[in-house]
Amino acid sequence: MQLVKTDLAPRVSPPQQVGLWRKLSAPYFGTPGNAIITVTCLALIVLVLQKAFTWLVVDAVFTGDPATCKASGGACWPFFTSKVRFMVFGFYPYDEQWRPLAALLLFFAGCGISMGPAFWGRKLLAFWGLTLAALFCLMLGGVFGLSYVPTSKWGGLPLSFMLSFIGLAGAFPLGIVLALARASKLPVIRALAIAFIELVRGVPLISILFMASVMLPLFMPEGLTIDKLLRAQIAIILFAAAYVAEIVRGGLQAIPRGQFEASAAMGLHYWQMMRLIVLPQAIKTMIPPLVTLFIGFFQDTTLVVIVGLLDFLDTIRSAMRDPQWQGIAVLEGYIFAASVYLLFSTIMGVYSRFLERHFRMGHD
Amino acid sequence: MHAASQSPWRIIYDLRARAIFYQIVCAASVVLIAYFLFTNATGSLARQNITTGFAYLSREAGFVISQSPISYQPSDTYARALLVGIMNTVRVSILAAFLATVIGTLVGIARLSANPLLSRLAMVYVDVLRNVPLLLFLFLWYAVIVTSLPPARQAYQILPHVYLSNGGLIVPALQWSQELTYISLALIAGIGLAFPFARKMRDKRVVTGVERRRWPLVLLAVIAPPLLFFAVLRPTLAMDWPEIGRFRIAGGAQLMPEFVALLVGLSLSASANVAEIVRSGITAVKKGQWEAAASLGLHRPLALRLVILPQSLRVIIPPMTSTYLNVFKNSSLAIAIGYPDLVMVSNTIMNQTGQAIEPIAIFMMVYLSLSLCISAFMNWYNARVALRG
Numbered sequence A: 001m002q003l004v005k006t007d008l009a010p011r012v013s014p015p016q017q018v019g020l021w022r023k024l025s026a027p028y029f030g031t032p033g034n035a036i037i038t039v040t041c042l043a044l045i046v047l048v049l050q051k052a053f054t055w056l057v058v059d060a061v062f063t064g065d066p067a068t069c070k071a072s073g074g075a076c077w078p079f080f081t082s083k084v085r086f087m088v089f090g091f092y093p094y095d096e097q098w099r100p101l102a103a104l105l106l107f108f109a110g111c112g113i114s115m116g117p118a119f120w121g122r123k124l125l126a127f128w129g130l131t132l133a134a135l136f137c138l139m140l141g142g143v144f145g146l147s148y149v150p151t152s153k154w155g156g157l158p159l160s161f162m163l164s165f166i167g168l169a170g171a172f173p174l175g176i177v178l179a180l181a182r183a184s185k186l187p188v189i190r191a192l193a194i195a196f197i198e199l200v201r202g203v204p205l206i207s208i209l210f211m212a213s214v215m216l217p218l219f220m221p222e223g224l225t226i227d228k229l230l231r232a233q234i235a236i237i238l239f240a241a242a243y244v245a246e247i248v249r250g251g252l253q254a255i256p257r258g259q260f261e262a263s264a265a266m267g268l269h270y271w272q273m274m275r276l277i278v279l280p281q282a283i284k285t286m287i288p289p290l291v292t293l294f295i296g297f298f299q300d301t302t303l304v305v306i307v308g309l310l311d312f313l314d315t316i317r318s319a320m321r322d323p324q325w326q327g328i329a330v331l332e333g334y335i336f337a338a339s340v341y342l343l344f345s346t347i348m349g350v351y352s353r354f355l356e357r358h359f360r361m362g363h364d
Numbered sequence B: 001m002h003a004a005s006q007s008p009w010r011i012i013y014d015l016r017a018r019a020i021f022y023q024i025v026c027a028a029s030v031v032l033i034a035y036f037l038f039t040n041a042t043g044s045l046a047r048q049n050i051t052t053g054f055a056y057l058s059r060e061a062g063f064v065i066s067q068s069p070i071s072y073q074p075s076d077t078y079a080r081a082l083l084v085g086i087m088n089t090v091r092v093s094i095l096a097a098f099l100a101t102v103i104g105t106l107v108g109i110a111r112l113s114a115n116p117l118l119s120r121l122a123m124v125y126v127d128v129l130r131n132v133p134l135l136l137f138l139f140l141w142y143a144v145i146v147t148s149l150p151p152a153r154q155a156y157q158i159l160p161h162v163y164l165s166n167g168g169l170i171v172p173a174l175q176w177s178q179e180l181t182y183i184s185l186a187l188i189a190g191i192g193l194a195f196p197f198a199r200k201m202r203d204k205r206v207v208t209g210v211e212r213r214r215w216p217l218v219l220l221a222v223i224a225p226p227l228l229f230f231a232v233l234r235p236t237l238a239m240d241w242p243e244i245g246r247f248r249i250a251g252g253a254q255l256m257p258e259f260v261a262l263l264v265g266l267s268l269s270a271s272a273n274v275a276e277i278v279r280s281g282i283t284a285v286k287k288g289q290w291e292a293a294a295s296l297g298l299h300r301p302l303a304l305r306l307v308i309l310p311q312s313l314r315v316i317i318p319p320m321t322s323t324y325l326n327v328f329k330n331s332s333l334a335i336a337i338g339y340p341d342l343v344m345v346s347n348t349i350m351n352q353t354g355q356a357i358e359p360i361a362i363f364m365m366v367y368l369s370l371s372l373c374i375s376a377f378m379n380w381y382n383a384r385v386a387l388r389g
Helices: A021-031 A032-059 A065-072 A075-088 A099-114 A122-142 A157-182 A188-203 A205-219 A228-255 A257-265 A269-307 A312-321 A329-362 B002-006 B008-013 B017-047 B078-111 B116-131 B134-148 B178-208 B215-233 B257-284 B285-295 B300-337 B340-351 B359-383
Strands: B155-158 B162-165 B168-171 B251-256
Touching: A021 A032, A021 A312, A021 B116, A021 B359, A032 A099, A032 B116, A065 A075, A075 A099, A075 A157, A075 A312, A075 A329, A099 A157, A122 A157, A157 A269, A157 B215, A188 A228, A188 B017, A188 B359, A205 A269, A205 B017, A205 B300, A205 B340, A205 B359, A228 A269, A257 A269, A269 A312, A269 A329, A269 B134, A269 B300, A312 A329, A312 B134, A312 B178, A329 B116, A329 B134, B008 B017, B017 B257, B078 B116, B078 B300, B078 B340, B078 B359, B116 B257, B134 B257, B134 B300, B134 B340, B168 B257, B168 B359, B178 B215, B251 B257, B285 B300, B300 B359, B340 B359
Parallel strands: none
Antiparallel strands: B155 B162, B162 B168, B168 B251
């Protein structure tokens, strides 16, 4: 009796080698349906690119005046070149516009440094305190021989960044307090926090801005007036605080109960527990959604147009309403604004995804 | 030790006493701030000779509202003008939410396509719409409609009898009559009837174990009442078809450029969010669920309905709620392009009456209560699809 198998199975040839071309083209032309989709998409892309190229380059006017732009159907570059400084800096005095430019560059440099998680810490907070003070000196003037520029002259991109950045920076501590109050065991404090958060989240930002611009002056004591810009800034801070509070609440809920119990067992009281144990862990999980929130607020600050502040979108609209250019460069202005917003939001979006990956690696 | 607990100071070491104390301080400071603001407000209102109260609501409004779902004349009251504003807000929000859901679902599915070209295109669509402010898009669409589209005489015919020109969108309209109102009410009643009907049939199936097709009977329950009414009332169905005339387009219903721009802007920007939500909802259900359903003998449509969708919906509904709420709240941007929504009507009222506090209070209350209604409805729906433990 033989138990060893001697008749070997016939050797089969390895599976058909798939050519490189077929491998690469399979997702595009693998099935008839896929091929139809691919061809349709390609046609769409070609059509859009061709239209864009014709508009931006072929039919465009590169030098000339409003009249030549009006005669042509393409993009009007002279509008852009003659108005770009106004669009970016608004009514800030022309000869002093190096100041908002310097402020913007300083701000971007600060943001660039803050993006590295290695730099996060107390020193960074101190750095931002100094930077913000420097930015205000630059913008407002009145010190170090810089001429005074009132806030009513501020506008454009620096204003948009200021409103959204200070809005979120101011909302952050307030949001933490609100979230802690909402998680509190004391019913009155919890009820007040819930009322504030749900009230603010239930109404549009416009209504808060309206309140700040129209109602707030009525509520101030006689003789006290608050700067229009400051009022909008306060409105944005209060509005953002409610949204930050919800993110912080999510972050707090992600902390295992054991951490609270362990810190209580160590004899830490409430504020020590929050400051030393809970918040440092919670903030880590909160940063990616906070960056997403910041992208949203960077876009939402455009609403200050409605209460009469000249943010970036509104300086562009003013440039388009200039009698000399009226009705000529409508699309150009909006497309420029859209590309600037797209650029900054995309950078922040990429950064947010980087942070998510970074933290995930940290946890594993 | 014993002496310390007896001392009158022990109360400041009592946690419960401290808790009560903190709460009193907190409540008192809120009350004080409110009182401070209130006295300031009454003072400044008196100084500026501004009347207070809601008496203005019953006075004549005297301003024109360019579009209104209900009849409105400048001689109507402020209250009716506000009602028009609310209805305009609700109308554009509902339409935008519906369009956003349809477009967003398609884009979300396209985003998961095996074809890299299609999924990349969908990604670009989502990124562009999410990273550019909605207000900018509203201005852009409005400018495109008003400046780039031809005048009514050379209007584009985008569908049979649907014209797009710089005067907005013109669509065929059904001439409304009293009978049609009754028939619509009957349709609503039929839908209401279908729910208990379907439940009863399901219960019967559970008891008897006999599988019967449910949908024909449920459909019958929905359409029978309006059909019955239709047969009895015999309304005349007249469509108002728009036709291009010499100078303008005659007939049909005109959707103003402001409305079209707002609707397009709101639905496109919300559709990007919906697309991301749908994508995450579909990817949240593991492939193993499809395979398990197949091995139980369910064919694909049934697996989708019984196994996949119930699980995706659980992921999809909560973020969808906030998207719908955002559509509703963002419709307030209408004021920027001049669509007479609640905020814009309130703004006009503020300018005319000089009263600021009351109109703002009214529109905030309306937004708040409608927001709460939407989230209550979506929470109810979410509870229906949620895991039952």
